[in-house]
Amino acid sequence: MCLAIPGQVLTVDSASEPWNRSGRVRFGTIEKTINLAYAPDAEVGDYVLVHVGFALQRIDPEEAERTLEILREMEELQELETVAAAPQGVRETRPQLPSDPS
Amino acid sequence: MKFIEEYRNPAAAHALAAEIARTVTRPWTLMEVCGGQTHAILRFGIDRLLPPSLRLIHGPGCPVCVTPAGLIDQAVALTKRPEVILCSFGDMLRVPGRTGDLLHAKAAGGDVRVVYSPLDALALAQREPAREVVFFAIGFETTAPANAMAAHQAKAGNVRNFSLLVSQVLVGPAMDFILRSPGSLVQGFLAAGHATAVTGVGELHDLCCRHRIPIVVTGFEPVDLLDGILRCVRQLESGRAEVENAYARAVRLEGNLPALAMTHRVFEVIDREWRGLGVLPSSGLGLRDDYADVDAARRFHLGPAPVSDDEDCLGGQVMLGTLRPDQCPAFGQRCKPEHPLGAPMVSSEGACAAYFRFRGPGAG
Numbered sequence: 001m002c003l004a005i006p007g008q009v010l011t012v013d014s015a016s017e018p019w020n021r022s023g024r025v026r027f028g029t030i031e032k033t034i035n036l037a038y039a040p041d042a043e044v045g046d047y048v049l050v051h052v053g054f055a056l057q058r059i060d061p062e063e064a065e066r067t068l069e070i071l072r073e074m075e076e077l078q079e080l081e082t083v084a085a086a087p088q089g090v091r092e093t094r095p096q097l098p099s100d101p102s
Numbered sequence: 103m104k105f106i107e108e109y110r111n112p113a114a115a116h117a118l119a120a121e122i123a124r125t126v127t128r129p130w131t132l133m134e135v136c137g138g139q140t141h142a143i144l145r146f147g148i149d150r151l152l153p154p155s156l157r158l159i160h161g162p163g164c165p166v167c168v169t170p171a172g173l174i175d176q177a178v179a180l181t182k183r184p185e186v187i188l189c190s191f192g193d194m195l196r197v198p199g200r201t202g203d204l205l206h207a208k209a210a211g212g213d214v215r216v217v218y219s220p221l222d223a224l225a226l227a228q229r230e231p232a233r234e235v236v237f238f239a240i241g242f243e244t245t246a247p248a249n250a251m252a253a254h255q256a257k258a259g260n261v262r263n264f265s266l267l268v269s270q271v272l273v274g275p276a277m278d279f280i281l282r283s284p285g286s287l288v289q290g291f292l293a294a295g296h297a298t299a300v301t302g303v304g305e306l307h308d309l310c311c312r313h314r315i316p317i318v319v320t321g322f323e324p325v326d327l328l329d330g331i332l333r334c335v336r337q338l339e340s341g342r343a344e345v346e347n348a349y350a351r352a353v354r355l356e357g358n359l360p361a362l363a364m365t366h367r368v369f370e371v372i373d374r375e376w377r378g379l380g381v382l383p384s385s386g387l388g389l390r391d392d393y394a395d396v397d398a399a400r401r402f403h404l405g406p407a408p409v410s411d412d413e414d415c416l417g418g419q420v421m422l423g424t425l426r427p428d429q430c431p432a433f434g435q436r437c438k439p440e441h442p443l444g445a446p447m448v449s450s451e452g453a454c455a456a457y458f459r460f461r462g463p464g465a466g
Contacts, residue, residue: 003138004244004296004352005321006105017258019251019364026103035221038247038361047105048297049299049352052191052248053219057299057352059105064351071114071325074121 004051006059009044012036025050105351109323110146110241118328119151129155131287132334133423135273136294137164137451138322144460156335159287159423159457162276163294165241166193166449167417168376169269172276172407174199177238177267180402181212187230189223190238192216197445199254200410204238220252220266227256227264236398239266243271243297246387247361250368253389253396264433265398270375270387273297274305279382280422281313288424290334292320292327295349300365302357306345314343321349368393375409377445378418415444420453427454434463 007025015021018037025034025048034048039055042048048055135139140160143149143298149158174194178201181188188204195205195216209212213233217223220237227235239249249266256264273294278439280286295307299317306317316337320330330348337344347353365387374386389397398404414432419425427433438441439455446452 038358051244053221054248060351068108074117075113
């Protein structure tokens with residue numbers, strides 16, 4: 001219900017009122033018209049988090065990169081410690097689990 | 103897709119899981135309060151990557167599940183009026199009230215339509231001026247700005263045949279209620295990332311101070327969830343209780359100011375019934391008097407929906423985190439997605455549905 005999906009802003013349409021600010025947003029291969037009133041700083045090329053037809057927030061690429069950087073450092077540390085007994089990869093489908101129907 | 107794949111990286115997930123295992127020295131219980139996170143945890147098997155002494159329990163984070171049966175009955179009753187087109191998010195259709203569900207109401211001839219956005223329902227009202235379009239406006243803080251915008255655009259555009267049947271609830275009062283409940287097991291919260299993207303962290307600071315509990319704002323992908331869990335466990339192990347933001351790419355500390363402004367313009371804080379939990383004070387939103395014209399309850403003289411209990415369903419205990427879904431005696435037996443005893447088994451975000459789908463009917 002509170003699902004919000006990242007998409008890239010392709011166009012920003014001119015609006016008569018601030019609450020009508022909208023644009024085309026691409027999610028993978030799908031494009032939709034999205035209300036951009038709540039992401040007034042979102043411009044063409046930016047990524048926004050979209051929930052029920054509204055951009056909830058512009059995704060901050062610097063913050064995203066900072067998180068990934070911390071994770072990369074953690075991974076490198078992990079590799080140095082060579083935890084060979086790590087379980088299998090985190091995947092959406094887990095065929096090794098007989099009870100998992102996904 | 104960008105901003106998704108990199109947060110599903112197995113190597114990063116395992117590095118985080120290993121760090122969590124190194125950090126934990128005592129048993130801890132964390133709760134997430136968002137149905138999307140509950141499903142991601144079960145879907146990706148996040149709970150199985152954690153040390154056995156670290157337990158994840160699942161809060162009342164599914165807005166469909168907490169929508170009162172009495173309000174679903176009112177929606178079903180509206181579908182019997184020939185002029186009404188009842189629009190809803192798809193999740194809501196199979197959730198039973200006491201007099202049936204919207205899917206059966208549709209099969210019985212009611213005009214029930216699934217929409218992606220409340221603005222789609224508003225556009226339908228403009229295309230169908232001879233009909234009464236009612237949007238079933240459910241959700242948490244994440245969805246409130248969208249529903250508020252639909253109400254505001256209807257009023258501003260003088261769309262007279264559009265109204266909202268409102269069941270908006272607030273996650274902060276529910277977290278407070280859980281912490282004050284006798285027997286609460288929660289020692290740390292993973293706060294819902296998208297609700298917090300709207301509200302900001304102010305209310306979380308208040309909860310954190312009053313209850314001395316760590317609260318980590320957390321995202322939805324496996325790496326986000328593990329990062330949130332790690333930060334929460336580090337706080338618990340070192341005796342800290344702070345608000346941290348582990349979802350900074352989406353959550354600004356002040357929240358989304360234009361979204362909050364529109365929400366407050368249209369809605370006011372009121373007492374709300376939460377299905378399975380009862381009436382919680384100041385726990386929801388209702389339309390302000392300025393927006394009475396778009397209030398379906400007032401337009402159709404619906405009156406207050408009677409408060410009710412689901413006699414057979416233990417969903418209240420599940421949503422408080424005191425009963426794991428697969429420990430319920432009805433789970434997978436008398437209660438399955440195709441014939442649910444209560445909402446958490448049928449909603450796509452319900453905790454019982456997550457256990458059934460990803461762990462099977464005999465989970466345990």
